[in-house]
Amino acid sequence: MRRYFLFYMKRLFLRLLLVAVIFTIAAAGAFAWWANRPLALTASPIEVVIKPNSSVASVGRQIQRGGVRMDPRLFALLVRLTGHGADLKAGGYEFDSSATPLSVIGKIARGEVNHYVLTVIEGWEFRKMRAAVDAHPALKHDSRGLSDVELMKAIGAPEPAPEGLFFPDTYLFARGSSDLELYKHAYRAMQRRLTDAWNARAPDLPYKSPYEALIMASIVEKETGQPAERPLIAAVFVNRLRKGMMLQTDPTVIYGMGEAFEGNIRKRDLQSDTPYNTYTRNGLPPTPIALPGLASLAAATAPAPSDALYFVARGDGSSHFSNSLPEHNRAVDKYQRGK
Structure with a gap:
């Protein structure tokens, strides 16, 4: 009986093995057929x-x-x-x-590309975009040696300062294309996006021009921890402008410090006046501080309906928004000082 059982199990195992081999061969054949079949x-x-x-x-x-x-x-x-x-x-x-x-x-x-690509990231400063363009091996570098002002003139832009005026996106181009053409394309893309956002803006915003909305969008871009919070962050800064309050936003201070910024912002940095220090100067800074994306443009021109005047980071990427200074101070104690 035992011998018969072992014989039976051996035959069963061989059959199962054969089925597995057949299945594997069939699957491999089907996969090979798919791999060579037109899509x-x-x-x-x-x-x-x-x-x-x-x-x-x-x-x-x-x-x-x-x-x-x-x-x-x-x-x-x-x-x-x-x-x-x-x-x-x-x-x-x-x-x-x-x-x-x-x-x-x-x-x-x-790498048999029909076009090459360069991706400009939301929140980059223009100098970072320019470094990426300069480093791309497939571009013809006609802008090399030009100052930022000269570059703007070369692409036909009326603004002397390039910051914020180039739309962050992925751009396609053929090998040997002029980098000035890429800059033109990115500049025109931002003009279109900004015009669309400005035309769809909420009523009674405290901006005198689309350029001021662009400045606000760049601040929102740099202040955002959670993408969904962009409209609320924009609302805080819009409410502050309406009340004549200082914006008091660290990213503008950091931008104004330029290469002097070493990674940590100190109290004396907040007190050192520059055109971009929104702790020492009222209103918007003179130019954008980064390249804002579409969501930040939308937030700056259509802020959330909110009376918030303050926000503080919770430490998990999100922010706590407050309508009054006492409420904000309690939030700072809770989330920043650990009280």
Whole structure:
């Protein structure tokens, strides 16, 4: 009986093993068939932008969002099986109706870009954008050696100070394109976004011009811990302007310090007057202090309905908003001083 049982179990194991082998071969065959099968596209040809420093999973999602009907999970699996996990390159890629998963991966791994990309981050100061442009190897650097004022003239912008006037976004360009064309594109993009926000602004805002709204948007961009709080932060500063109160916002002080800022703001920094020190001067600073994104433009021109005049960081990325100084002082004691 025991011998029969062992014989039976052995046969069962072999059958299960055979089924597993057949299943594995079938799955591998199906996967290989899929990897070499033309993909469905929402249009043909189609251009997909892969952003810099994207993970394999993120690249798969960007391809899918760009109009290539491919499961990002299968894409990630195929990338790892082909050993291209560390080879995927940023850029703009064009695919037509003959594209297969394998050819898509190969094209991105080889960097066969139709366009190159440069991503300008929300909240960057212009000097950081300029450093990124200067460092891009695919651009023709016609702005090299120009001062900021000369650069603005070269792109036909009437403003002498560039801060805040370039829209943070991902920009595509062909190899050898002039960096001045990229600056023009980013400048015009900000003008369009600012005009749209200004035309949709709330009534009775304390701004004399769209440029002042842009200054406020840059402050909101630098003060924001939680994206959802942008309209409330804008409301605090708008309420302060209406009441003639000083804005008293650290990011403007830091901007005014320039390269003298060493990472920590001190009491004497708040007391040292510069055109950007909103602890020593009323009203808005003379220029923006960063490149604001679309959400900050919207918040500056349509603040939340709130009477708040103060806010303090809770320490978890969010802020506590107060309508009065005593309430604010209690919040400072609780969240900053640990009382």
